[in-house]
Every structure is written in C-alpha cells, then in structure tokens.
Amino acid sequence: MRIVVLAGGIGGARFLLGVRAVAREVGAEVTAVVNVGDDVTLHGLRICPDLDSVMYTLGGGADPERGWGRVGETWTVKEELAAYGAEPTWFGLGDKDIATHLVRTRMLDAGYPLSAVTDALCDRWQPGIRVLPASDDRVETHAVVEVDGVTKAIHFQEWWIRHRAELPTQRFVFVGAETAKPAAGVLDALAAADVVLVAPSNPVVSVAPILAVPAVREAVATGKAPVVGVSPIIGTAPVRGMADKCLAVVGVECSPAGVGGLFGARSAGGVLDGWLVDESDAGVEVPGLTVHARPLWMTDEAATGAIVRAALSVAGVS
Amino acid sequence: MRIVVLAGGIGGARFLLGVRAVAREVGAEVTAVVNVGDDVTLHGLRICPDLDSVMYTLGGGADPERGWGRVGETWTVKEELAAYGAEPTWFGLGDKDIATHLVRTRMLDAGYPLSAVTDALCDRWQPGIRVLPASDDRVETHAVVEVDGVTKAIHFQEWWIRHRAELPTQRFVFVGAETAKPAAGVLDALAAADVVLVAPSNPVVSVAPILAVPAVREAVATGKAPVVGVSPIIGTAPVRGMADKCLAVVGVECSPAGVGGLFGARSAGGVLDGWLVDESDAGVEVPGLTVHARPLWMTDEAATGAIVRAALSVAGVS
Structure with missing residues (x-):
C-alpha cells in the first residue's frame, strides 16, 4: 500500500508518527507532502518550520514539551543576535536548529532544490518515510x-x-x-497513491497552501486514490494551535462541519471523499462526504495509529 | 596625536589594548588597520578572525584563556553541523561567534562593504578605537x-x-x-597619522597581507609619519603562535633581526624606521633601522602600554 499524507507542522508531524507506525505494521510506503507556506528567511537563514517539525519529530529530535524545535535546545545565537540589535528578535531561532538552517541555506545557495535539500537533511534524521516539500518554488x-x-x-x-x-x-x-509547480516526486507519489490522507493540520494555513499549488490540488482532486481528512477541530476548538483564528479570517465556522465543508467533497469540486471527526462530534454531516466519528486525541503513537487505521477504513483501503 | 596600528589577530588585539590605554592617557586617536587575509567563508558564513579578535578583545568579550573567540563560548551549532556531516569540521565555530558572522554575512550580502559592516558590529563592542579592515576587497x-x-x-x-x-x-x-584597494578610511588615516606602529603580529601572514595591498604599502612606506615595529620574536621563538613556521616558508630567520630585515628600512625600500626588540635581544642590528631593546612580554595592559610608549619614543613622537 502507498499512503500520501498532506501535512503541516506540529499536528502533521504527530499524525505522521501514527501513519508510520501503521505503515510498518502493514508494510506500506508513506510519502508526506509538507506545507512550505510558513517558510521564511531570517538573518540570512532559510527556515522551513513545517518540514523541520516533521523531520525532527519522526527522527526523534523534536522537543515533545514545546512541540516545535529541537529537544535540549539552547538559544545563544538568538541572544547574541539581539545584542547586535539584529531584527527580528521575535522568532524562536535555536542553536541546534540553526545548524539545520545553515546546511539548508548553503545547499539552496548552491542551487539544489528544496526537495533535494530536504532529502539530504533526512539522511541524518532517517524519518522512515519520504518527506517532500509541496513545492520547490516559493509559496x-x-x-x-x-x-x-x-x-x-x-x-x-x-x-x-x-x-x-x-x-x-x-x-x-x-x-x-499560482505559478508554483509541485516539488520533484509529489505528482508521482500522488499518482501512485492508494490513499491520500489530510492530516489534522491547520486547514487554512497548513493544508490550503499545499493545495494552492494548482497541479497538487488537481492531482488530489482528480486522482484515483480516495482522500480522507482528519478533523483538526474537536467541538468548536482546535486540537492545538490557532486554527480558530485562521478560520475566522476566511469566514469558516470553527467546527468539524465547517472545516469539512471548507475542504469540500471531490464530487462537488472539493478534495475529500471521507472525513473523520471526534466521537464527541458524532452526527456531523458534510454534503458529499462519508463522515465517521471516533476518538481523535493524538495522546500517543498508539492512539494516533488507531486514528490512522480508522481513516484508512473510511477510505476503504484497510 | 593620531596613531595608526597595523595589526593581525590575537597578538595585534593584545597590543591594541596597550595602545588604547596610552592613547587615553595622552588624548590620542587610534586607528587599527587589520589583516583580512585570514578571512574565510565556511558554512555560508563570512568569518573575519582578525577583525573579530580585535573587536572582541577591545570590547571585553574575548576569551582570555584561549586567546581567540568569545568568553563563555559554546559549540552547539558546530556539533550539529558535524552531525549533518557538513564540512569542514576542523574550524572552531562558536555559537556566540556565529551571531557575529550571521550579521556580517547578511550585511555583506546586502551590499555593504566590510568596513561598514565592521563599523556596525563595533557599535555593539565599542572598542574605543577605530577598527578598519585593510581592504574591502578580497585579499x-x-x-x-x-x-x-x-x-x-x-x-x-x-x-x-x-x-x-x-x-x-x-x-x-x-x-x-594586487588589485585590492585600501578600505574606506585607511588611506586618510595613514595620511593623517603622526605615527604608524606595526603590532607584534605574525609578520608573514598577518602584517604582510596588509602591506600586500599596493596603496597601503605605498602610504606606509612613503608617508610623513615615522613607522615603528614591535618584534613578534623574542630570541628565536615567536611570542605566540606559529610565526616560526611561517618565517621558515619564506626563508627568513626566526629572530628579531630576521623579521626586522624582512620588513626592511623605509630608506631602503622597506616599511620601518624603528624596531623594538626584547631586552634579551639587546644589541641586535638591522640595516637602516633605529633598534631599541626593552621588555616585550605583553603580560598585562600596563606592561603592553609601556611597550607602546617605548615604540612612540623610538618614533620620536612621545
């Protein structure tokens, strides 16, 4: 089985831990197509927060408390940059993290596309899945x-x-x-996929920028593989982060129904076939989508694996 | 009084502590023209070891034990770069130091010349003297x-x-x-100088690259200001570092007479008028140079100040 996951940063990374666990059990191959919309250049360093969250989390180097960045992180460079008055000072740039950005920046400056750079960084982290940026272009x-x-x-x-x-x-x-192309490997992975999962990431600023690459959206929307999303909202609150504030900006209700409707059914020009919501939201309906309800709290890898198995079941591939 | 000092890194920085102390007493202005021959780009960072040694030492941020780099330095980024297999791993790139390189690299990439960047970095360090790179060009x-x-x-x-x-x-x-120009301010400083001192830096790889910039050498060699050097060699050994190995490469005896002869007398196409050697080397003669002998160990700022006063005396400006 080939599984493609559209994923943002922290929520996406945690979801991928469960996907990897299930994939190891059933012998599946996993490709994560990761949001690059958050990427930014600060202090001359190219920073890809979502790719790094995925890489660090799957590689065992993430800080489990803070959720982002490296475990055992220190902040010497950040403090020194502030002492120079170098702006911005509000970004959490850790010392360990900076080594990643230095390697990445150097490779990008040498002309390698982000997908090749990510591959090289993953040589160290061995995430156990294929990690691809949604695009090598600026999005x-x-x-x-x-x-x-x-x-x-x-x-x-x-x-x-x-x-x-x-x-x-x-x-x-x-x-x-609008003019961005999918990164090398993305379209092939989608074309070969037996199922596409949409991680419970921020729908507005994590998943939407992936689908904003026209050829990615088209491949997801029109591909042969069923597409199942996992709701990042339980009741009326995001599982984590500030999805509520982002949903408010785009005028979408912060609810499983609201987000399901935002993605929409493939049969009606959207991207989903199925939608997994929390057991407390059982009964939610979204036009055109098969909606199942079950516990959605990703408390540990086993619980997350069970969510993934449920999503595969909604997709009809398990 | 206006004093210009040609200086390399660690030895130059320590000598400048003494120059600054004397300058404060007598109300003199000091400009250091610093070697850039050691500058290197590693991991995408522009590193200027000699400028940084001068800046950190005069700014109170240098490590007094190690001699180079920052006091209280940590090495997280270096270890992480090695974990990525990013070469080279042999350079001592400290976390605090990296902030300096990030600010510098960013400003250089934005088009500022090294002299302007050095000025901006010195805003933080307040070295109390003017610090100029020998050239804004690549040397x-x-x-x-x-x-x-x-x-x-x-x-x-x-x-x-x-x-x-x-x-x-x-x-x-x-x-x-050969094609490098002196950095902005260097020729003006040399033209206005009442005295030029050559710090007890490595003559082959610290002072020589400064004088390798044709217009710098010409301004020093033909200027109105007397030029006095302080021997970096006591007896047959360098005060610090590996000047002996560098002198061997250029076929010059590792002695005060050897180095004095390497610089040569202005009256004979060289750059010096006077030469200060250690008391243990009293009696050394160099054709065309006024040679004085006195203790040359820079054990502390007071001892170094006394050396500077002696050099000014040899120059006839104290």
Missing part, C-alpha cells in the same frame, strides 16, 4: 492586515508569532502559489 | 603546499588549523591583493 503565506488604518501584507510568521494572530486580518495570500 | 592568504607529490593552494585557515602548519609549503599567496 509563501502572507496575511493581509490592517494596522493603524493602513492595509498591508505581512509574512505569516510575523502574523502568527510576533502578533499572535491578533491583528485585524482581511485574508491570507499564498504568494507564488 | 586571501593561500598556502602553496605539496600533498602526495601534488602542488596545490589551500586557504590559510586550512593550512593553519586543519594541518597545523605542518605541510611541506612552498610559499604564501595573497589572492586578490
């Missing part, structure tokens, strides 16, 4: 905000981390997405 | 070595740190020096 999430009556677009990281998603926000823009 | 010291019968040029840092100056070496080359 950068910006938030169009109003500050003191002035409308401007700021990078998603600035919106999210510096302003904690608290600015009046008109919309999100995925800069470059 | 890079390479060693022409023989390895397994093959002659090749390697960067000075690789020769010095990786191979500990132990390869059979034909000569040093200052790549780019």
Whole structure:
C-alpha cells in the first residue's frame, strides 16, 4: 500500500508518527507532502518550520514539551543576535536548529532544490518515510492586515508569532502559489497513491497552501486514490494551535462541519471523499462526504495509529 | 596625536589594548588597520578572525584563556553541523561567534562593504578605537603546499588549523591583493597619522597581507609619519603562535633581526624606521633601522602600554 499524507507542522508531524507506525505494521510506503507556506528567511537563514517539525519529530529530535524545535535546545545565537540589535528578535531561532538552517541555506545557495535539500537533511534524521516539500518554488503565506488604518501584507510568521494572530486580518495570500509547480516526486507519489490522507493540520494555513499549488490540488482532486481528512477541530476548538483564528479570517465556522465543508467533497469540486471527526462530534454531516466519528486525541503513537487505521477504513483501503 | 596600528589577530588585539590605554592617557586617536587575509567563508558564513579578535578583545568579550573567540563560548551549532556531516569540521565555530558572522554575512550580502559592516558590529563592542579592515576587497592568504607529490593552494585557515602548519609549503599567496584597494578610511588615516606602529603580529601572514595591498604599502612606506615595529620574536621563538613556521616558508630567520630585515628600512625600500626588540635581544642590528631593546612580554595592559610608549619614543613622537 502507498499512503500520501498532506501535512503541516506540529499536528502533521504527530499524525505522521501514527501513519508510520501503521505503515510498518502493514508494510506500506508513506510519502508526506509538507506545507512550505510558513517558510521564511531570517538573518540570512532559510527556515522551513513545517518540514523541520516533521523531520525532527519522526527522527526523534523534536522537543515533545514545546512541540516545535529541537529537544535540549539552547538559544545563544538568538541572544547574541539581539545584542547586535539584529531584527527580528521575535522568532524562536535555536542553536541546534540553526545548524539545520545553515546546511539548508548553503545547499539552496548552491542551487539544489528544496526537495533535494530536504532529502539530504533526512539522511541524518532517517524519518522512515519520504518527506517532500509541496513545492520547490516559493509559496509563501502572507496575511493581509490592517494596522493603524493602513492595509498591508505581512509574512505569516510575523502574523502568527510576533502578533499572535491578533491583528485585524482581511485574508491570507499564498504568494507564488499560482505559478508554483509541485516539488520533484509529489505528482508521482500522488499518482501512485492508494490513499491520500489530510492530516489534522491547520486547514487554512497548513493544508490550503499545499493545495494552492494548482497541479497538487488537481492531482488530489482528480486522482484515483480516495482522500480522507482528519478533523483538526474537536467541538468548536482546535486540537492545538490557532486554527480558530485562521478560520475566522476566511469566514469558516470553527467546527468539524465547517472545516469539512471548507475542504469540500471531490464530487462537488472539493478534495475529500471521507472525513473523520471526534466521537464527541458524532452526527456531523458534510454534503458529499462519508463522515465517521471516533476518538481523535493524538495522546500517543498508539492512539494516533488507531486514528490512522480508522481513516484508512473510511477510505476503504484497510 | 593620531596613531595608526597595523595589526593581525590575537597578538595585534593584545597590543591594541596597550595602545588604547596610552592613547587615553595622552588624548590620542587610534586607528587599527587589520589583516583580512585570514578571512574565510565556511558554512555560508563570512568569518573575519582578525577583525573579530580585535573587536572582541577591545570590547571585553574575548576569551582570555584561549586567546581567540568569545568568553563563555559554546559549540552547539558546530556539533550539529558535524552531525549533518557538513564540512569542514576542523574550524572552531562558536555559537556566540556565529551571531557575529550571521550579521556580517547578511550585511555583506546586502551590499555593504566590510568596513561598514565592521563599523556596525563595533557599535555593539565599542572598542574605543577605530577598527578598519585593510581592504574591502578580497585579499586571501593561500598556502602553496605539496600533498602526495601534488602542488596545490589551500586557504590559510586550512593550512593553519586543519594541518597545523605542518605541510611541506612552498610559499604564501595573497589572492586578490594586487588589485585590492585600501578600505574606506585607511588611506586618510595613514595620511593623517603622526605615527604608524606595526603590532607584534605574525609578520608573514598577518602584517604582510596588509602591506600586500599596493596603496597601503605605498602610504606606509612613503608617508610623513615615522613607522615603528614591535618584534613578534623574542630570541628565536615567536611570542605566540606559529610565526616560526611561517618565517621558515619564506626563508627568513626566526629572530628579531630576521623579521626586522624582512620588513626592511623605509630608506631602503622597506616599511620601518624603528624596531623594538626584547631586552634579551639587546644589541641586535638591522640595516637602516633605529633598534631599541626593552621588555616585550605583553603580560598585562600596563606592561603592553609601556611597550607602546617605548615604540612612540623610538618614533620620536612621545
């Protein structure tokens, strides 16, 4: 069996732990197509937060408490940069993390595409699955905000981390997405997939930028493989993070039904066939989707594996 | 009084502590013209070891034990880079140090010349003197070595740190020096100088690359200011470092007379008027130079200040 997972950062990474566990049991191959909309260049370093979260988490190097970055991280370089007055100071740039960014930046500067760089970094982390960026091109999430009556677009990281998603926000823009091509390997993986899973990542700023690459969306929407999503919302609250604030920006109700409707049914121009919601949301209906309910808390790898098995079952491939 | 000092890294930095102390007493202005021949780009970071040694030492941030780098340094990024297999692993790249290199690299990439970048970094360190790179252009010291019968040029840092100056070496080359221009401010400082001091730095790979910039050498050799050097050799041994190995490469005796002769008298096409040697070397003569002898061990700032005062006295400006 070949499983493709569309994934953002932390939630996506944790979901992938379960996917990998199931894949090892059933002998499946897993490819993660990871959001690059959060990627940013700071202090001359190319930073890919979602790819790194996936790589560190699957490689056993992630901080389980904080959720992002490396376990045992230190912050010397960050403090020194601040001592120089080098902006920005609001981004959590750890010392261990910086080595990853240095290797990546150097390889990108040498002309390697992000997919090849990610491959090289994964040589160390051995994530046990194939990790692909959604695109090797620039697909950068910006938030169009109003500050003191002035409308401007700021990078998603600035919106999210510096302003904690608290600015009046008109919309999100995925800069470059329209002309971006899928990274090497993405279309092949989707074409060969027996099932596509949408991780319980932020639907607006993690999954949407992946699907904003036209050929990715088309391959998912029109491919032979069934597509099943796992709701990142339980009741009216995100499992983690600030998906509620992002959903508010795009005018979608923060609920399993709202997010299911946002993705939409493949039969009606959307991307999903099935939708897994939490047991507390049993009874939720989304037009055109097969909806199943079961516990969705990813408390550990076993619980997450059970969610993955349920998703495969909704897809009819288990 | 205006004092210009030609300086390399560690020895130059310590000498400058004494120059600054004397300058504060007598109300003099000090400009250090610092070697850039050791500069190197590693892991995408532009590293200027001599400028940093001067800046950190005068700014109170240097490690007094190790002599180079920052006090309280940590090595997380270096270890992580090695874990990725990212070469080279032999260079001592500290976490605190990396912040300096990140700021520098970012500013250079934005188009600022090294002199402007150094100025910006000194905003933090407040060295109390003006710190100028010898050139904003590339002047890079390479060693022409023989390895397994093959002659090749390697960067000075690789020769010095990786191979500990132990390869059979034909000569040093200052790549780019012939067409390099003095950095902004260097010629003005030399033209306005009342005295030029040559710090007890490595004559072959610290002072020579400064003087390899044609207009710098001409300004020093033909300027109105007297030029006095302080011997980096006491007896037949360098005060610090591996000057003996470098002198051997250029076929110069490792002695105060040898180094004095290497610099040569301005009256005979060289760059010095006076030469300060250690008291144990009293009686040394160098054709065309006024040679004075006195204790040359820079044991502390007071001792170093006394050396500086002696050098000013040899120059006839104190």
